[in-house]
Each structure stands twice: as structure tokens, then as C-alpha cells.
Amino acid sequence: QKEVEQNSGPLSVPEGAIASLNCTYSDRGSQSFFWYRQYSGKSPELIMSIYSNGDKEDGRFTAQLNKASQYVSLLIRDSQPSDSATYLCAVKTNTGNQFYFGTGTSLTVIP
């Protein structure tokens, strides 16, 4: 059973603060890691992908990967009310395209 675990939240942060979202996975064969954002009633939108240990930055978003600890995180700097959404962590091996998703963390940014 390949599992992806996320804290379901809800996570609330004030506007301008850093939001930290965490995810652990069970399959050591996982090679690709993704963060998706899903607004209520909408489909998931890809924010970040990360494939190597360390940090990857894209604007206000930083993904962090630690394969030894089987841990991936997403930091959102200068959080905005428009960042309020559910954030889904996904992992996959390099065989096929079966993505395994966590149940998501609900983030609310308070103005």
C-alpha cells in the first residue's frame, strides 16, 4: 500500500506570514513529488514539482524534499488571502503515471 500522509488541518495563518505544509510518503521507490492547489469546487492545479533532495523555489513557493526521511514540504511566503485553498501532495515512481495523492491540507489565510 503506497500511502501519502498530510495533516488535514485546517491551517490558519495571518496575511503576510509563512505557511508550512507537510507531507510524508511510504514508498521509498517514489521519485517525483508534486504540490497541487485546489480551490473549492475546482480541479487541482499544479504548483510545484520536485525531483531531487533539497529546496526548489518558484516565486513565493518553496518545495523541500528529503528522500531519506521520506518527507516533502511546501512553504508559502508572504501568504495572501488568495492562497486559501486545499493543498494536495502527490508522489509517483518512475514507472507509469500512477500518482498517489494525500487527502490534502486546508489552508486559510486571514486578512
Add this chain to the structure above:
Amino acid sequence: KAGVTQTPRYLIKTRGQQVTLSCSPISGHRSVSWYQQTPGQGLQFLFEYFSETQRNKGNFPGRFSGRQFSNSRSEMNVSTLELGDSALYLCASSPRTGGFNEQYFGPGTRLTVT
């Protein structure tokens, strides 16, 4: 580039009926995956098609089936609908299968079974 499109966007069916959902991937993408999303179970993988062949299948009953056409468009069929099939059905496309590969979702089809 146009994104992933899905039709219809909303559907209401009765128990026992069957339904067909359609997905057109991003131009140039050859892999199409289908997911079911429900509040209780989250995103569950149904199957993946690449070059008209099913490559992976999730843990769903045989009532759920799919196919892919030579232009990479895909359809998903659910027969003998049950109340529990009410969900958001999402299609996702990727340039290829396997490897370091991103997946992009369509807007989904909201299926309600009464």
C-alpha cells in the same frame, strides 16, 4: 496552449444507468489518467492510458472502464451506476508515461447518481 477539457461538466443519472465521460488532453500529450474524487476518499486513481493502451489500473470494480483513441482523446465509462459513484471525475494529461513527468488536470465532470 489549450488546457485539458472534459465533457460534460455536470451530469445527473439514475441508479442502474451507464455514463460515458470524455477527456481531451493538452495538445501533444499522449498520456491520460482518470481519477475519482470524493470528500471521504480524496483523489483515487482509476486508470491511465498511453498510446491507446491501458498502462495502469487502480482498485476499482470492472464497472469502470476506459479507452483512448489515436488522437489521445479518452473516454471513461461507468456501467450499472450506484449511489456511491457520485463524485467529481477528473482527467489528467501528461506528455508521456513514466519518468519525471508532470500531470495537468481538467476541470472535471461532476456526476450525481440518484
